[in-house]
């Protein structure tokens with residue numbers, strides 16, 4: 001059943017002939033392989049809904065998959081395909097066995113390996129849907145459902161305390177920006193590292209409004225080799241107790257060397273292409289605990305998604321988003337690959 005059926009609109013086009021615009025990837029390669037095409041509009045099967053997409057998330061992993069790579073934990077995607085796993089929009093049709101009361105509802109979903117989000121319409125299992133509270137805009141909902149849930153999980157598994165001083169490289173990125181805001185909400189002191197002047201504004205916007213809380217936020221340009229000295233000038237005797245690193249390379253290595261004894265290192269990625277180098281001498285010298293919380297099966301994923309959405313709804317997190325029109329998916333991928341992203345990259349059909 002569709003919204004049009006529900007409204008008894010006799011002029012509705014027969015579903016079988018309806019088309020939509022979608023990004024289609026027919027071969028692996030550079031961003032240019034992402035082309036906009038007119039394709040058949042999908043019909044929901046049993047247990048599925050069709051969503052009229054209002055915002056679709058673009059993930060760094062989408063760029064790896066497009067180039068023919070991606071983490072070993074992900075199945076190789078068969079081509080042609082439409083990328084996109086983080087989707088927000090309005091339910092526009094329901095398949096067999098799905099409550100028609102969902103029609104016209106604002107929803108968000110992470111559809112796992114199903115893909116199809118870079119499109120005007122997409123399918124999602126009804127079981128994956130979260131009904132969106134009114135105040136949450138679609139792009140922010142997209143930022144919460146995948147990247148936000150990762151941020152929640154990472155901080156929970158890091159055992160974040162309000163006494164922590166946490167260093168977060170890549171604070172301008174989709175995940176880094178939410179980690180910063182969440183860590184601040186835990187009461188921690190946050191050292192947010194960003195990659196050059198062009199990223200400064202987006203990181204400055206993460207600062208808490210309250211003046212006392214703002215004292216717990218230290219934003220530093222990691223392309224300035226002196227950043228550790230600037231950090232110490234603010235922190236005084238306090239040393240960082242936690243490094244949450246998704247960047248790796250020289251920045252992460254410099255951050256590692258600022259850590260105090262007994263600090264924790266949480267590795268969540270290597271957007272520089274080179275995971276942070278740590279050897280046993282580092283671990284022994286600083287009594288470090290090193291963990292990699294991602295890449296394993298996460299129990300209670302839906303509960304974590306709910307927490308991520310609630311954090312956006314109550315204003316704890318207001319994820320910066322970098323919006324591109326659907327037809328410019330190639331430019332959105334290029335921005336991620338050329339390190340020009342400002343927060344979570346989102347496509348708007």
Ligand SMILES: NC(=O)c1ccc[n+]([C@@H]2O[C@H](COP(=O)([O-])OP(=O)(O)OC[C@H]3O[C@@H](n4cnc5c(N)ncnc54)[C@H](OP(=O)(O)O)[C@@H]3O)[C@@H](O)[C@H]2O)c1
Pocket residue numbers: 059060061146147148150169170171172173174175176193194195196199246247268269270271272273294336337338339341343344345
């Ligand atoms: N988003 C998720 O749900 C998720 C889940 C699991 C793992 N991860 C991992 O977490 C890390 C961050 O993810 P994300 O979603 O925040 O990615 P993103 O939006 O693409 O941001 C990555 C950030 O890394 C920094 N960076 C530093 N050197 C870079 C380089 N050479 N190339 C590209 N970026 C560079 C950039 O910040 P500056 O330019 O300011 O330095 C950039 O903003 C990645 O390693 C990703 O694989 C993310």
